[in-house]
Amino acid sequence: xxxxxxxxxxxxxxxxxxxxxxxxxxxxxxxxxxxxxxxxxxxxxxxxxxxxxxxxxxxxxxxxxxxxxxxxxxxxxxxxxxxxxxxxxxxxxxxxxxxxxxxxxxxxxxxxxxxxxxxxxxxxxxxxxxxxxxxxxxxxxxxxxxxxxxxxxxxxxxxxxxxxxxxxxxxxxxxxxxxxxxxxxxxxxxxxxxxxxxxxxxxxxxxxxxxxxxxxxxxxxxxxxxxxxxxxxxxxxxxxxxxxxxxxxxxxxxxxxxxxxxxxxxxxxxxxxxxxxxxxxxxxxxxxxxxxxxxxxxxxxxxxxxxxxxxxxxxxxxxxxxxxxxxxx
Amino acid sequence: xxxxxxxxxxxxxxxxxxxxxxxxxxxxxxxxxxxxxxxxxxxxxxxxxxxxxxxxxxxxxxxxxxxxxxxxxxxxxxxxxxxxxxxxxxxxxxxxxxxxxxxxxxxxxxxxxxxxxxxxxxxxxxxxxxxxxxxxxxxxxxxxxxxxxxxxxxxxxxxxxxxxxxxxxxxxxxxxxxxxxxxxxxxxxxxxxxxxxxxxxxxxxxxxxxxxxxxxxxxxxxxxxxxxxxxxxxxxxxxxxxxxxxxxxxxxxxxxxxxxxxxxxxxxxxxxxxxxxxxxxxxxxxxxxxxxxxxxxxxxxxxxxxxxxxxxxxxxxxxxxxxxxxxxxxxxxxxxxxxxxxxxxxxxxxxxxxxxxxxxxxxxxxxxxxxxxxxxxxxxxxxxxxx
Numbered sequence: 001x002x003x004x005x006x007x008x009x010x011x012x013x014x015x016x017x018x019x020x021x022x023x024x025x026x027x028x029x030x031x032x033x034x035x036x037x038x039x040x041x042x043x044x045x046x047x048x049x050x051x052x053x054x055x056x057x058x059x060x061x062x063x064x065x066x067x068x069x070x071x072x073x074x075x076x077x078x079x080x081x082x083x084x085x086x087x088x089x090x091x092x093x094x095x096x097x098x099x100x101x102x103x104x105x106x107x108x109x110x111x112x113x114x115x116x117x118x119x120x121x122x123x124x125x126x127x128x129x130x131x132x133x134x135x136x137x138x139x140x141x142x143x144x145x146x147x148x149x150x151x152x153x154x155x156x157x158x159x160x161x162x163x164x165x166x167x168x169x170x171x172x173x174x175x176x177x178x179x180x181x182x183x184x185x186x187x188x189x190x191x192x193x194x195x196x197x198x199x200x201x202x203x204x205x206x207x208x209x210x211x212x213x214x215x216x217x218x219x220x221x222x223x224x225x226x227x228x229x230x231x232x233x234x235x236x237x238x239x240x241x242x243x244x245x246x247x248x249x250x251x252x253x254x255x256x257x258x259x260x261x262x263x264x265x266x267x268x269x270x271x272x273x274x275x276x277x278x279x280x281x282x283x284x285x286x287x288x289x290x291x292x293x294x295x296x297x298x299x300x301x302x303x304x305x306x307x308x309x310x311x312x313x314x315x316x317x318x319x320x321x322x323x324x325x326x327x328x329x
Numbered sequence: 330x331x332x333x334x335x336x337x338x339x340x341x342x343x344x345x346x347x348x349x350x351x352x353x354x355x356x357x358x359x360x361x362x363x364x365x366x367x368x369x370x371x372x373x374x375x376x377x378x379x380x381x382x383x384x385x386x387x388x389x390x391x392x393x394x395x396x397x398x399x400x401x402x403x404x405x406x407x408x409x410x411x412x413x414x415x416x417x418x419x420x421x422x423x424x425x426x427x428x429x430x431x432x433x434x435x436x437x438x439x440x441x442x443x444x445x446x447x448x449x450x451x452x453x454x455x456x457x458x459x460x461x462x463x464x465x466x467x468x469x470x471x472x473x474x475x476x477x478x479x480x481x482x483x484x485x486x487x488x489x490x491x492x493x494x495x496x497x498x499x500x501x502x503x504x505x506x507x508x509x510x511x512x513x514x515x516x517x518x519x520x521x522x523x524x525x526x527x528x529x530x531x532x533x534x535x536x537x538x539x540x541x542x543x544x545x546x547x548x549x550x551x552x553x554x555x556x557x558x559x560x561x562x563x564x565x566x567x568x569x570x571x572x573x574x575x576x577x578x579x580x581x582x583x584x585x586x587x588x589x590x591x592x593x594x595x596x597x598x599x600x601x602x603x604x605x606x607x608x609x610x611x612x613x614x615x616x617x618x619x620x621x622x623x624x625x626x627x628x629x630x631x632x633x634x635x636x637x638x639x640x641x642x643x644x645x646x647x648x649x650x651x652x653x654x655x656x657x658x659x660x661x662x663x664x665x666x667x668x669x670x671x672x673x674x675x676x677x678x679x680x681x682x683x684x685x686x687x688x689x690x691x692x693x694x695x696x697x698x699x700x701x702x703x704x705x706x707x708x709x710x711x712x713x714x715x716x
Contacts, residue, residue: 221357292698
């Protein structure tokens with residue numbers, strides 16, 4: 001098999017796995033939220049509501065696709081794609097087990113961070129193209145927020161990179177091998193702090209409560225996607241959840257030791273999935289417990305607290321690693 | 330008045346001077362009914378707000394002139410449909426005042442009982458929807474909303490057992506109340522308020538020291554004591570601004586003087602102060618409910634015979650005004666009688682209406698997100714605003 005064909009095949013499989021996961025992660029979230037709210041959640045479509053995501057997807061596909069008369073048609077129609085493509089593209093660098101991934105780039109983390117930031121273009125296109133005041137306001141908030149939170153997100157993600165001395169995802173995971181080697185516990189408080197900062201920045205980067213000001217359905221109705229319906233709405237939803245899962249995977253890779261775990265190596269992907277879902281559930285747990293905060297408060301948290309904190313963390317990590325290297329550990 | 334103009338524009342020196350006019354409502358997830366706020370924005374900051382009401386006008390006062398004193402109490406409950414019991418009470422109390430009709434002690438106690446249960450139910454809905462406004466239907470707000478609605482359902486179950494209805498009751502009638510307590514109801518009521526009391530602890534544990542909740546509510550929508558008195562807000566709003574004014578205490582009606590309860594007062598005047606006032610009111614209402622159940626006297630539940638025809642009650646010529654403390658504040662009813670079976674004229678003084686007039690004074694200068702937080706803390710019910 002030629003390498004190109006091989007990559008295309010793996011890419012196709014990963015894409016479909018991602019889409020399947022996204023649909024079922026929505027069910028997981030709905031069930032989890034229902035339990036938190038003393039409800040049952042989806043139950044009637046299939047056993048225990050297991051077919052609910054498929055029913056939802058079918059419903060969205062069959063819905064009328066409404067384009068507002070005043071919309072900027074090109075921008076409006078392209079926005080869901082511009083939003084979806086970076087969110088799915090970032091899965092390319094995630095190895096699910098040693099050698100099991102589309103491309104284990106030597107700049108994997110950098111690629112992930114760079115491409116995931118591109119989603120803002122799609123977001124703003126949607127907000128602008130809809131020609132709706134709510135959508136525009138939401139798109140402005142989105143730009144504000146994502147620019148503010150990308151920096152702490154990147155700095156927090158760079159801590160494991162410095163610890164492992166590599167930008168390649170698989171190398172970072174292998175560097176965590178050992179009894180207590182996961183970077184979440186590295187150097188006393190250093191690892192946990194970086195992990196917490198990473199989680200907070202993740203919430204903001206994924207636009208989840210308490211940082212979901214661009215969706216803000218009680219103020220801006222549904223924000224930038226208020227005018228979208230049918231399959232375009234489904235694509236936006238897909239992109240959001242894909243981004244969320246990808247970030248959970250990244251967190252599991254960088255901090256929780258990826259596929260490392262007890263048992264035979266074949267269990268690796270299972271461990272990896274469990275760890276990523278753990279991060280996802282923490283994010284969900286936060287989402288369904290807090291109220292959202294205001295745009296100025298969000299910016300204040302980022303610039304006054306999170307950014308300096310992650311910067312200091314990164315520098316301390318660098319010093320610690322350099323000192324260890326000098327000591328010949 | 331602090332500001333004679335309805336439209337109060339603040340200047341924030343934004344430089345660009347590009348203003349965006351945005352409609353919030355009448356169909357909006359946090360419009361709490363059909364309220365329309367025309368916001369003028371500079372960036373995210375609101376510089377002016379025009380409040381537009383009237384989308385739910387149903388000619389209630391005219392309707393009252395065409396309905397007899399027997400018929401109208403069940404319609405009066407539709408003015409403030411979230412707190413129907415106190416709306417009915419205001420009407421029958423006004424009619425009784427004009428007609429100088431006595432109310433038996435047991436009926437007075439039953440009226441207090443349902444009014445306080447209604448306050449608990451209404452505050453449950455307020456807490457839920459307010460958090461929904463701030464936390465989103467897909468977020469922590471929805472969690473609190475579902476918890477609060479769960480407790481409200483329990484109170485509504487009690488009302489259903491008592492009157493057969495869950496939202497609009499027709500429980501009151503001129504001269505007393507229509508239904509006596511069914512067998513086993515007092516025990517069930519006690520269990521329910523005990524449960525609500527415990528659940529209130531859970532809400533407070535979840536909200537009181539919640540950093541996100543506090544930054545959204547503290548210092549937001551501050552109503553100073555002077556402004557509150559000038560504009561004439563009432564209920565939890567004025568108590569949250571440091572004025573100990575409660576009709577139940579200043580002008581006791583329906584035997585409220587027999588019960589021991591506190592009038593909570595907070596001085597900060599912000600959304601958090603109003604939240605604290607209402608949380609204490611929950612507890613005080615539960616206290617009053619327990620006292621009523623303990624001291625419920627025996628006797629008739631109405632001073633008038635059972636209704637045989639709708640025109641049976643005739644009120645002599647005269648006029649009178651009564652006020653009661655509804656869940657949202659002072660609810661007044663003014664009745665002019667001409668000796669027939671129907672009032673000649675009726676005027677409602679809705680608490681939500683006068684509370685809503687504070688919005689143009691406190692919203693400008695806040696961010697868009699605060700608009701919904703402030704509106705939720707005012708707790709308007711548009712059936713009562715527009716009538």
